[in-house]
Amino acid sequence: MSKGAAMRSRGSRRKQEGAVAITVAVCLVMLLGFAGLAIDIGNVMVARNQLQNAADAAAMAGAGCLIRRTACSNTTAPQPDWTTASAKASAFSTSTSTNKVQGAAVRASTVSTGSWTVTGTPSGLETLPFTPGPNDLPAVRVTIHKDGTDANGAVATFLSNVLGVQTLKASAVATAVLSQPGSVGPGGLFPLAMSKCLYDNYWDSTTSSPKLSPNNNILPGTSIAQQTGQPYFFQIGSSYHYGTCDSGQWTTFDQNNNSASYARSLLTSGNTTTFVIGASPGTWIQTGTENTLFNGTAACSAAGNGQCAWVTAPVVDTPSTSGFQPVVAFACLHIMNAQNGSKPYVLVQMTNDMSHCETPNAGGFGAGYGAYTPPRLVQ
Structure with missing residues (x-):
């Protein structure tokens, strides 16, 4: 190979190597x-x-x-x-x-x-x-x-x-x-089914808040005075002693059970299954007065140890009829005390303060009686 050809070959390789490097x-x-x-x-x-x-x-x-x-x-x-x-x-x-x-x-x-x-x-x-x-x-x-x-x-x-x-x-x-619950899961309910008529007497559906007392009159049959401008104190008693619009009845939720001892075990533990508004068969309404349950409620009320001072209760149309009844709403109650005897009652106020009315395991969308679901994401 000539000297010129060799130089051209080396130059070509350098160009190729440069192109590859680039x-x-x-x-x-x-x-x-x-x-x-x-x-x-x-x-x-x-x-x-x-x-x-x-x-x-x-x-x-x-x-x-x-x-x-x-x-x-x-x-x-x-x-x-x-x-x-x-x-x-x-x-x-x-x-x-x-x-x-x-x-x-x-x-x-x-x-x-x-x-x-x-x-x-x-x-x-x-x-x-x-x-x-x-x-x-x-x-x-x-x-x-x-x-x-x-x-x-x-x-x-x-x-x-x-x-x-x-x-x-x-x-x-x-x-x-936020919504009023359409369903309440285990542990969210107190075993006292209330009449819708009773709630309508003390709940203002137009403002979704409790009706307020205009005076400080004494609650009949007690020494308790109403507080002007505050939610009414009122009594909830068995349908055996009170009229339909003043009544409630103990419930054993999903169990067909009229045992007072079983119902008493539910005072602080609540329901074991989920209840949905309008669903069948509903909640079981007990027979009888069950004085021991009023005693138990007094013990866990605000006047007692406070374990059941604030509760969510199922609402039914007519608790005077024993058997399963559909739940029509869930209500928030402040249980002040309870009294047994010949005409026993639970002393309560209605409330919608979410400090106490956020119902555990609640969801869906239902009638507004003071109880609320926890805040939940929709987006």
Whole structure:
């Protein structure tokens, strides 16, 4: 080979090696970019989950203040209390101790209040001003962005900027509601079935709150004085001694059982199965007065050890008839005391303070007699 040919050959190899080096470098950059993008996509997913957790928690916290609750400092507020609920959700979402996204506290959120339609028509949140219908529940919606549009900034990138991706975005929306229970699960009910007529006497369905005493008159048959401007004290007695609109009867829930000792075991343990409004066969109404149950109720009432001072009770149409009867509602009662004897009774007030009327294991949507489900997410 001539000297010139050898030089041309070496030059060609150098060009080829240079081209390969450039190709390898470009491929490495692209591979690095794609690897970085995969890492950053994973990071976005983590941020998205953290944002959703923060939005869920804030919406639930806000929904818990839609109804009067001592912890919300709104025991005299109108209901639903949109103002307190919105403020609670906003404060909770940006609390430095409750919500962290990528190690930093959420600094901005959007809170909306309104009505959520259980039928889904219309769908979504009907924001205020809005006149709710019978299938509308008070709701709180929280939206949190991490997309660079507010103080939360954008999702951090690691390597995907190699491909020119400078900003990653994530967001989350959560809506929580409150409702009167349509069902109550195990441990949520007190074994005293009340007549609907009795509740209607002391409950104002137009305001979903107890009727208030206009005076401090003495409750007949007792030495107890009503408190002006406070929910009525009233007696609930067996249908064997009281009229239909003043009566209630002990229940053994899903058990066809007229044993007083069995019913007494339910005073603090409650039901063992779930009850649904209108479902058959309903709850078992006992026969007889069962004085021992009035004694047991006195022992666990507010005047006793307080274990049954605040309860949710099933409501039926006519507790004077023994046998299974469908539940028509669930009511919240403050049991003050109980008295046995020739005309025994349980002394109660109706209430809708969620400090005491949030019924364990409750769900669904039913008639409003003071009891409420725990706040729950619908979006």
